[in-house]
Amino acid sequence: MTEATRKKLRELAGEDRFVPGIYNYCDRWCVRCLFNTRCLNYAMELERGKEAPLRELDEESFGEELIDTLTDTVEMLREMAAEAGVDLDALDEDVELNAAMAEKERQFERSAEHPLAAASMAYIKLIDSWFEDAGPAFQAKEDDLNARVRMGLDEAGLAADANALADAVAVIRWYQFFIHVELQTALLHAQEEPHPLLADEPRHSDGKAKIALIAIDRSLDAWDTLGRMFPRHETETLEILAHLDRLRRAAEAEFPEAQAFIRPGFDEADAWAEIAPDLRL
Ligand code: SF4
Structure with missing residues (x-):
């Protein structure tokens, strides 16, 4: 990710037109989503210049998209942590962190x-x-x-x-x-x-x-x-x-x-009133 894109993503995150957390409980079908102009995730995807929201959701593209997003997120987290004086690499040695990760793995297996x-x-x-x-x-x-x-x-x-x-x-x-x-x-x-x-x-x-x-x-x-x-x-x-x-x-x-x-946006009458005033939930 270029520095310009990163800067733009940070600017986008500060805009108030987005419904907070709407992308956590949606179906990821962005081209059909009536809230895509109110979604930070979609705006960021467009900004990254990818066509991920338009791709078929097969196992491969789903995994690729997830890895891209996680990689970008980790990069940005590292930068923000460094700005705050926190060395994330030092955390790798943390015993509690390792134990928590092992527990996560067990939870994943159970699920x-x-x-x-x-x-x-x-x-x-x-x-x-x-x-x-x-x-x-x-x-x-x-x-x-x-x-x-x-x-x-x-x-x-x-x-x-x-x-x-x-x-x-x-x-x-x-x-x-x-x-x-x-x-x-x-x-x-x-x-x-x-x-x-x-x-x-x-x-x-x-x-x-x-x-x-x-x-x-x-x-x-x-x-x-x-x-x-x-x-x-x-x-x-x-x-x-x-x-x-x-x-x-x-x-x-x-x-x-x-x-x-109640899913943010999708299950809220106020949010619908803004994008489709004639619609009643
Ligand atoms: S635009 Fe956002 S809320 Fe809508 S489907 Fe895509 S990720 Fe979900």
Whole structure:
């Protein structure tokens, strides 16, 4: 990162047009996000000159983006610590710090082994195998739509069908990895947070679980669309719908306060009033 970019990022962080922390509980689909002009994270991505918000959210790009962001953040932290007279390298020798990192690692392992993590990982694979099986049906559907357009049949209806199909596929693919990542993050944080009944503050884990639940709901709708469009794959589609529904109920049981979590911006009437005055939450 150049010095000029770093300076610009610091300036951006001082602007008051952004909703604090909005990017912590969103679905990272920035091009579709109605709050992207109010999001510091998005402004920084644009400033870095990357196309990360426009990229497909597959495992590889998700990891690359995370590493880039973490590298930049660590660099900036080092600079700020040096300005404050703190030597971060000296902390590497700290015994307590090492113990805390070892505990973090154990927490990560526990979250990765949790049934919710396993079920959301299984969902990733179910999607891949559904699309593999349905490949020829997609081609047939496309041929059918084209043939009907050539015959001059109901152009508006065909366009609506094509859009619904494209949107359903986009939604399913966008959330394919996202649901797993967010649920595992929620499980990770929950290990160091107070029990929901004892928590004074909203729990970060509930916010993460809430956005995972939202992604599951949108994916269920998208599968419903695919199910109607590809009746020959009804059995596999119903299997996926049932799997997602079980995952949803298990996530709600694990995070009973998730639905009540208020996400900055997205769940606030004031924030919506500013960007869409006619909309009522
Ligand atoms: S809040 Fe919106 S713009 Fe910001 S990171 Fe999330 S999806 Fe992207």
